[in-house]
Amino acid sequence: MDLSSINPVVLIASLMVASTPILLAALGEMVVEKSGVLNLGVEGMMIVGAICGFAIAVETGSPTMGFVAAALGSALLSMIFAVLTQLFLSNQVATGLALTLFGLGLSSLLGQGYVGIKPPSTPKMDLGPLSDLPVLGRILFSHDLVVYFSLALVLAVWAFLKFTRAGLILRAVGESHDAAHALGYKVVAIRFAAIGFGGACAGLGGAYLSLVRVPQWTEGMTAGAGWIALAIVVFASWRAGRILLGAYLFGGVTVLQLNLQAAGAAIPVEYLSMSPYLITILVLVIMSSSRGRASLAAPASLGRSFHASS
């Protein structure tokens, strides 16, 4: 094995790229869960976003249009979930699973003509002299717009939940939908908005996979990224800052194992490919075993159906 072939600067730069899809999806899902809804369909929304973004980017030649289409497409898909769980009062776990199963099928249906095509490349941001800085320039200032957008979104979500009235209402709905309803807030409408936002974020994350990270379309290409995003929300105990930490941690593991594969490590490829999933499980165990804190952080109404009976 030749460890010297792994360049730490490139490693960190690619870590940021590898983490972005999970970061976006996890942020969206956190907002959804803060409103008291558990949407297990992240994987399905991501992969539909991946193909929507890919197809539109290829057809129009514009990656920007692709990202917009991905966000819209996945938000639209998430509306199925919203209608079923909020209006038809279906079980959220089962409906989320249905969304994932349907999304996987729908995406491979949509993606038939797009296998083996190269998408238009997403341009890097031109940050002038900053990009020419040694080391830092390569790590921090050599990315595309979406990476910076995802970082800004972390900040925005944090500020929204912490400082704005709307954020407070969203959290109130998630903590006690009955109390929020009694205060006159439109629980169902607020949850619809949150679910739509989560869908759009997951779609962006998916499109980033197919347009930048890979960049190609293959069936089932998200390979569990949506599930890892769900785990990161738990890991982060529903806090925006920790989501960033969690996502970059897992991005780091992914990139590192890919680099080890390329460097010809003595461990078989299959076992290295397992590592992100195993580490996710390990982190979940650690987070949930420290009883109290993690379980207290979960929104109290998470996963419960709301029906205004009186």
Place this chain on the structure above:
Amino acid sequence: MIRLERRREPSRLWSYVTPVLAVIATMIAGGLMFAALGKDPFEVIRTIFWDPVLGEFAFYYRGQLLIKAGPLILIAIGLSLGFRAGIWNIGAEGQYIIGAICGAAVGLAFYPMDARWLIFPLMILAGAVGGFLWAMIPAILKTRFNTNEILVSLLLVYVAEQLLASMALGALRNPEGSGFPGSRNLRRYESSANTELFEGTGMHWGVVAAFIAVIFAYILLNRHMLGYQIRLTGQAPRAARFAGVRPNLLVVFCLGASGALAGLAGMFEVAGPAGQVSIDFNVGYGFTAIIVAFLGRLHPVGILLAGLLMALTYIGGEAAQSTLGLPAAAIQAFQGMLLFFLLAVDMLTNYRFRFGKREVA
């Protein structure tokens, strides 16, 4: 004005009607999807649901029906136990893979010994134990550390898939396979073959196991204390706690049982219809079984029927693929749609519509 009112208890009538309603709604929505793909919707629906059972070449498809339905029913029966109690094992696909690997490994270890009476039962045992142990991971993490079993069981599917690839390329690879990935063919090895019991029916030992599982699940849920506790936990977790139900025991039992059944399904598949351990051995039965469990309303007999119907969509889908050029993914989307409609119409069993002004209580 129309509003929803919660029923005191779920409607019996609607619980029978809703699955049928969902299937019909899916056929309509699916028909629209097929039309959007440029196919004649009536012809596609007929090819999927009619031809395999009563069409010209039905004799060929009928055998396939049981082959596909067997693993689906077997896995779904296990899942339904947990789903009833609010214990969500969604990693049946992983347990299915591990069951297949363990079963195949035992069979291959004895190659080329000639002792079917010993080897085949041992393989069945290994398959069940493999799936059981794989399901014990989320079960123990849940009971010991309160870790979410949904995420753990699902993430383990990806681990199992990598393990499968590693086995097909490494430890279990056919030494006489001139370097190609994949194990020896278990079906051609007398002692390990999961053969058809009656020529042309598709009836193999896995299907027999599925029928036995249906009967056992029915007895368990209706006549046994444990089954009662499972149902009680699902409907009123707090009441169950007061009634002395031990939640940890239920988690271990439900996950263990579903894991063992999924492992069995994997073992019967690898020794029979699939024949060998290969990279693309798993085809998503573990996930489709979730739909089967819900379509069967988590009832053993319902699951039996739902499994047959879902097997029909697989076979009909393949037929539509070859004769009408319908994309394979269309069937997958079709099955996903079915679950959506099921969940949507399920509201009718738990709620009722009230028309007119609400009266003051």
